Each structure stands twice: as C-alpha cells, then as structure tokens.
Amino acid sequence: xxxxxxxxxxxxxxxxxxxxxxxxxxxxxVVGKSLKDNLSLKSxxxxxxxxxxxxWKSWSLFSPTIKYQAAGVYNVELPTIVFMGQKFTMGTKxxxxxxxxxxxxxxxxxxxxxxxxxxxxxxxSLAEELIGKEAETVLMSLQAYYGIILADELCATAKEAVEVxxxxxxxxxxxxxxxxxxxxxxxxxxxxxxxxxxxxESAESNRLLSYQNLKFLLDIPxxxxxxxxxxxxAKDFLAGLKEVSLxxxxxxxxxxxxxxxxxxxxxxxxxxxxxxxxxxxxxSIALTANLQFQAFSxxxxxxxxxxxxxxxxxxGMQWSLFEGGKRYLDYQQAKIxxxxxxxxxxxxxxxxxxxxxxxxxxxxxxxxxxxxxxEAMKQSKESLRLSNLLYSEGMSAxxxxxxxxxxxxxxxxQYLQGIYNYNLVQLQLLKSxxxxxxxxx
Numbered sequence: 001x002x003x004x005x006x007x008x009x010x011x012x013x014x015x016x017x018x019x020x021x022x023x024x025x026x027x028x029x030v031v032g033k034s035l036k037d038n039l040s041l042k043s044x045x046x047x048x049x050x051x052x053x054x055x056w057k058s059w060s061l062f063s064p065t066i067k068y069q070a071a072g073v074y075n076v077e078l079p080t081i082v083f084m085g086q087k088f089t090m091g092t093k094x095x096x097x098x099x100x101x102x103x104x105x106x107x108x109x110x111x112x113x114x115x116x117x118x119x120x121x122x123x124x125s126l127a128e129e130l131i132g133k134e135a136e137t138v139l140m141s142l143q144a145y146y147g148i149i150l151a152d153e154l155c156a157t158a159k160e161a162v163e164v165x166x167x168x169x170x171x172x173x174x175x176x177x178x179x180x181x182x183x184x185x186x187x188x189x190x191x192x193x194x195x196x197x198x199x200x201e202s203a204e205s206n207r208l209l210s211y212q213n214l215k216f217l218l219d220i221p222x223x224x225x226x227x228x229x230x231x232x233x234a235k236d237f238l239a240g241l242k243e244v245s246l247x248x249x250x251x252x253x254x255x256x257x258x259x260x261x262x263x264x265x266x267x268x269x270x271x272x273x274x275x276x277x278x279x280x281x282x283x284s285i286a287l288t289a290n291l292q293f294q295a296f297s298x299x300x301x302x303x304x305x306x307x308x309x310x311x312x313x314x315x316g317m318q319w320s321l322f323e324g325g326k327r328y329l330d331y332q333q334a335k336i337x338x339x340x341x342x343x344x345x346x347x348x349x350x351x352x353x354x355x356x357x358x359x360x361x362x363x364x365x366x367x368x369x370x371x372x373x374x375e376a377m378k379q380s381k382e383s384l385r386l387s388n389l390l391y392s393e394g395m396s397a398x399x400x401x402x403x404x405x406x407x408x409x410x411x412x413x414q415y416l417q418g419i420y421n422y423n424l425v426q427l428q429l430l431k432s433x434x435x436x437x438x439x440x441x
Contacts, residue, residue: 020221020223020224020225021221021224021225022224022225022227023220023224023225023226023227024227024229025145025226025227025228025229026229026230027142027145027146027230027235028440030141030142030145030214030218031138031141031142031439031440032440033141033218033220034137034138034140034141034142034217034218035134035137035138035440037218037219037220038137038141038217038218038219039219040133040137041133041134041137044129044130044133045130047126048123048126048127048129048130051119051122051123051126052123054119054122054123055116055119055120055123057119058112058115058116058119058120059116061105061112061115061116062112064102064103064104065102065103065104066100066101066102066103067100067101067102067103068098068099068100069097069098069099069100069101070097070098070099071095071096071097072094072095072096072097073094073095073096073097074093074094075091075092075093075094075095078090078091078092078093079091091296092296092297092298093297093298093299094295094296094297094298094299094300094302095294095295095296096294096295096297096302096307097292097293097294097295098292098293098307099290099291099292099293100290100291100292101288101289101290102288102289102290103286103287103288104286104287104288105284105285105286106285106286106287107282107283107284107285108279108282108284108285109278109279109280109281109282109283109284110275110279110282111276111279111280114272114273114275114276114279115276117272118269118272118273118276121265121266121268121269121272122265122266122269124265125261125262125263125265125266125269126262128258128259128261128262128265129258129259129262131258131437132257132258132259132262134437135258135431135434135436135437136431137217138436138439138440139427139428139431139436140217141214141217141218142424142427143424143427144210144213144214144217145214145228145230146232146420146423146424147210147213147214147420148207148210148211148214148226148228149228149230149231149232149420150210150232150416150417150419150420151203151206151207151210152207152228152232153232153416154203154206154207154413154416155200155203155204155206155207157203157409157412157413157416158196158199158200158202158203158204159200159203161196161199161200161405161409162193162196162197162200164384164405165189165192165193165195165196165405166193168189168192168193168388168401168402168405169189169190169192169193171189171391171392172185172186172188172189173186173189180394188402189402192402192405192406211226214226232416232419232420233419234370234419234422234423235423235426236426237423237426237427237430237439238363238426238429238430239438241429241430241433241435246357246360249356249357249360249429249432249433250353250356250357252356252433252434252435253352253353253355253356253432253433253434254349254352254353255434256433256434256435257352257432257433257434258434259348259352260345260348260349260352263341263344263345263348264345266341267338267341267342267345270334270337270338270341271338273334273337273338274331274334274335274338276334277327277330277331277334278331280327280330281320281327282319283317283318283319284317284318284319285315285316285317286315286316286317286318287313287314287315287316288313288314288315288316289311289312289313289314290310290311290312290313290314291309291310291311292309292310292311292312293307293308293309293310294307294308294310295307295308352432355432356429356432356433359425359428359429359432360429362425362428362429363425363426363429366418366421366422366425367422369418369421370415370418370419370422373411373414373415373418374415374418376411376414376415377408377411377412377414377415379411380404380407380408380410380411380412381408381411381412383404383407383408384401384404384405384407384408387400387401387403387404388401427439
C-alpha cells in the first residue's frame with residue numbers, strides 16, 4: 001500500500017514539475033507582457049469595446065423599425081345584438097391575423113443626434129482612460145520588476161552580512177581561544193552574527209513575495225519560475241527630457257495626461273446630455289406603414305385565399321405638454337452634473353501639475369543622492385577592509401570592526417535603494433507628463 005502511494009506521489013510530483021515553465025524577463029519583456037496579459041487592462045479594453053457597440057446602437061436609431069406580428073384568436077363567446085326583435089350573432093369563431101409594421105422616426109427633437117454625440121464623447125473618454133490604464137499598468141509592472149532586482153540584491157547583501165559576521169565571529173573566537181581577545185569582544189561578535197540572521201530571513205521572504213507580485217501583475221501562474229535578465233543599474237529613461245525646465249514639465253503634464261483628456265471628453269458628453277434632456281420636451285414625428293392580412297372563419301381550417309389584405313400609412317405626432325415639471329428638474333440635474341465634471345477637471349488639472357512638480361524635484365534629488373550614496377558605499381567598503389586588516393594585526397579594537405560592518409551594510413543597502421529610486425522616479429516623472437509610452441513606442 002505504501003509503495004503504491006509513493007509511486008502515485010512521485011508521478012504527481014513529476015507531472016507538476018513538467019507543467020511548470022521558466023520565463024525569462026527583461027524590462028522590455030515586462031512592458032510587453034503587461035500591455036498584453038494584465039487582467040485589469042484587459043477589463044478596461046472590454047469596457048472600451050462595449051462602448052464602441054453603444055455608438056453603433058446610437059446609429060441604429062436613425063434606421064426604420066420593422067416588426068412582424070401574428071395572432072390567432074378563438075372567440076369563446078361571440079357578441080349578440082338585438083335588432084327588430086331578432087337576435088344576431090356578430091363575428092366568427094376564429095380570427096387569424098398577420099401584419100408587418102414599418103416605423104421611421106422623422107423628427108425626435110434632436111434626441112437621436114445628441115445621443116449619438118454623447119456616446120461618441122464617452123467612447124473618446126474611455127479611449128483616453130485606456131491609454132492612462134496602459135501607463136499605470138506598465139509603471140506598476142516595472143516597479144514590481146525592479147522590486148525583484150532590488151530584493152535579490154538586498155537578499156544577497158543580507159547573506160553577505162551573515163557571512164561576514166560569521167567570519168568575524170570565527171576570528172574573534174580564535175583570538176579568544178589564544179587569549180588575545182576578551183569575553184566582551186566574543187559576546188559582541190556573537191550578537192552581531194545573530195542580529196544578521198533575522199535580517200537575512202526577512203530579505204528572503206521579501207524576495208519571494210516580490211516574484212509573486214510580478215506574476216500577479218503579468219498573469220503568470222504562481223507555479224512558474226521567473227528569471228530576471230537585468231541587473232540593478234541606473235537607467236536613462238528620460239533621455240532628452242533631462243534638460244527640460246519645471247515650467248515645461250507642467251505644461252507637458254496638462255497637455256498630455258490622458259486622465260485630463262478623458263475628463264474633458266466627459267465634460268463634452270455632459271453638455272450633450274443637457275441638450276438631450278431639452279430635446280425630450282419637443283414633439284416627435286414618425287411615419288408608420290402597415291400591411292395587414294386577416295381571416296375570419298368558424299373553423300380552424302383556414303386557407304390563404306380566405307385572408308383579406310389592408311394597407312395603411314400613418315403620419316403621427318406625439319407631444320407631451322405637461323409632466324409635472326419632470327423635464328425641468330431633469331435639465332437642472334443635467335446642469336449640476338456638468339458643473340461637477342467641470343470642477344473635477346479643474347481639480348485634476350491642478351493635481352496633475354502638482355504631481356509633475358513633485359516628481360521633478362524627486363528626480364533631481366535622487367540623481368544627486370545616488371552619486372553621494374555610491375561614494376559612501378565605496379568608502380565604507382574600504383573602511384571595512386582596513387578595519388579587518390588592522391584587527392587581524394592587533395592594531396584596532398574588535399568594536400571598530402563591528403561598527404564598520406554595520407556602516408558598510410547600511411551604505412550598501414542605501415545605495416541599492418538609491419538606484420531603485422532613481423530608476424523608478426524617472427518612470428513616475430514620464431507618467432506624470434503623459435510620456436511613459438515613449439519607452440515602448
């Protein structure tokens with residue numbers, strides 16, 4: 001029994017291993033897969049496609065409506081009249097009818113045109129929202145991608161810190177055994193070593209979670225493996241935009257941001273919706289043509305020759321003169337919605353301008369910090385080398401080694417995070433001015 005279970009377990013494990021894929025990703029691959037496979041972006045694309053169908057539905061209102069109707073009536077009790085003392089039964093037991101009606105709206109107060117115009121503006125708004133969603137998705141995916149690289153580097157740094165602390169502990173233990181190191185030195189070395197272990201475990205957990213986060217954004221099965229082909233180096237995403245002034249960045253943000261364009265189209269749609277409400281107060285005129293065939297019989301065996309034909313053309317007008325003020329209230333609500341969208345547009349414009357300014361200063365701050373962090377890491381690394389050398393020669397205290405170890409680990413982590421921030425803030429700045437698509441177009 002155990003043998004069968006073991007064989008089944010090994011077979012299942014083998015099938016599971018075979019079903020896993022290894023996916024190699026560069027930052028270009030991440031951009032492509034995010035635009036293609038992100039589920040949230042797919043949902044927004046379907047929303048746009050649905051609105052495109054709404055535009056076609058609006059066009060269909062300009063075409064005539066043709067209906068066919070068939071009816072068969074069984075008269076359970078026929079009406080009877082009395083004339084000159086005599087009773088007469090009216091009608092027949094069965095009535096059969098076939099008819100075709102064609103209706104063409106001639107005038108609807110402009111409602112068809114305003115509805116079409118509204119749906120077109122909504123479609124344009126959704127198209128801009130889709131562009132904005134693409135930029136948001138790419139930014140999130142690249143942030144997760146560089147997050148993986150950062151997590152890998154931080155994990156390697158934490159592991160190196162453990163190895164250095166362990167090496168230092170062994171050296172101090174050796175000196176302690178020889179009588180050249182104190183008990184305090186040994187306790188400090190042990191404390192330093194054990195304090196690095198939780199940091200390494202935390203870094204390893206964050207590293208694994210960063211991979212799962214990117215899989216989620218790119219719709220990659222959790223069982224698949226990701227291999228990152230890039231390293232954590234400073235990238236030049238801004239290219240020729242580095243010398244652009246702050247005022248120019250603000251102008252670009254207001255001019256190019258898809259979110260602001262989308263709200264502008266929503267404002268136009270709201271204006272058209274006001275006209276649509278006004279059009280409902282006007283009369284509607286329609287032309288209707290009717291072709292009807294009827295047969296009357298006392299039995300249900302009706303032949304085509306028993307039918308009589310009738311034709312009619314009707315020009316009709318409907319005009320609702322009073323509805324208790326409902327249309328006036330609808331118009332007031334439509335105006336309020338237009339005012340709301342106008343306020344939101346102004347608010348968004350200010351927000352976008354502020355966002356561009358914040359990212360502008362963040363970029364130059366991260367650019368300057370990166371050079372300082374790199375130099376600090378180089379100096380701390382050299383200090384660690386010298387302190388280890390001096391301590392091994394008995395020319396410095398073990399506390400100096402611990403301090404330089406902490407300084408080096410801290411400066412290296414800060415430098416890696418500085419590279420990450422430098423790359424990410426460039427992407428954020430490009431998005432804030434509506435130019436993030438330049439990295440994939």
